[in-house]
Amino acid sequence: MGTKGHEMAESDRKDHHRVKELLKEFQNMKPQEPDYIPKLNELWGVLSAHIEEEEHQDLPALESALTTAQAAGESERLAKKFGLTKALVPSRSHPSAGENPYFESALGMLAAPIDHIADIMRKFPEEKISPNPSTK
Numbered sequence: 058m059g060t061k062g063h064e065m066a067e068s069d070r071k072d073h074h075r076v077k078e079l080l081k082e083f084q085n086m087k088p089q090e091p092d093y094i095p096k097l098n099e100l101w102g103v104l105s106a107h108i109e110e111e112e113h114q115d116l117p118a119l120e121s122a123l124t125t126a127q128a129a130g131e132s133e134r135l136a137k138k139f140g141l142t143k144a145l146v147p148s149r150s151h152p153s154a155g156e157n158p159y160f161e162s163a164l165g166m167l168a169a170p171i172d173h174i175a176d177i178m179r180k181f182p183e184e185k186i187s188p189n190p191s192t193k
Contacts, residue, residue: 058122065115072107079103080150148172 147168
């Protein structure tokens, strides 16, 4: 997607970092805390604005690029790459990992296995557990 894709990715990184910060605060809160609902509302406000932008700007641009990629036979390769990426990213918020793509990727790959093991332990023994973290 060239320069436009790079600009969209940078904007999304900033939005994602803000959501990660809010999630980090929220995931450590208990429902009885007085700031629980206000924090949830703040998180939802930032997240819904970001979702709106993705639905009306990012996804149509991506769909156009993928249509071109599909015509060039790249769509299946990109889908497989995305599936692999899902298995390598953390399942919890880590805003201290930063938003630099290189550092964020490296730190995410270190945090992901720990997050996935912790997710399994949170479900144990009540729920069926899949060894693949990207499936439910």
